[in-house]
Amino acid sequence: MRPRRRGGPSDSRSQTVPARSRVTVRRGAPAPRLATLAAALRQSRDALGTLESELDALLSALRNPSAGVDPAAAERLRNAARAAGLAFDGLNR
Numbered sequence: 001m002r003p004r005r006r007g008g009p010s011d012s013r014s015q016t017v018p019a020r021s022r023v024t025v026r027r028g029a030p031a032p033r034l035a036t037l038a039a040a041l042r043q044s045r046d047a048l049g050t051l052e053s054e055l056d057a058l059l060s061a062l063r064n065p066s067a068g069v070d071p072a073a074a075e076r077l078r079n080a081a082r083a084a085g086l087a088f089d090g091l092n093r
Helices: 034-063 073-091
Strands: none
Touching: 034 073
């Protein structure tokens, strides 16, 4: 049995990686579907934020009986829920 050679690394390990195989290869513009999906996600996030703020305002008014509830709160909540539903429908396209 021959003893293993000790020494520096072999030539194949010391070669540099070609520039084309590096991770830094630039890519083209994102696909249109991806841009549409990103816009739909932003829209749904904004709609959910609006819905959450309307619900928070309504809950704080209900917790304080002396403050009274704004008559337009129900319509704002309805509109916010409708906008959130439309935003989620946009994600399915």
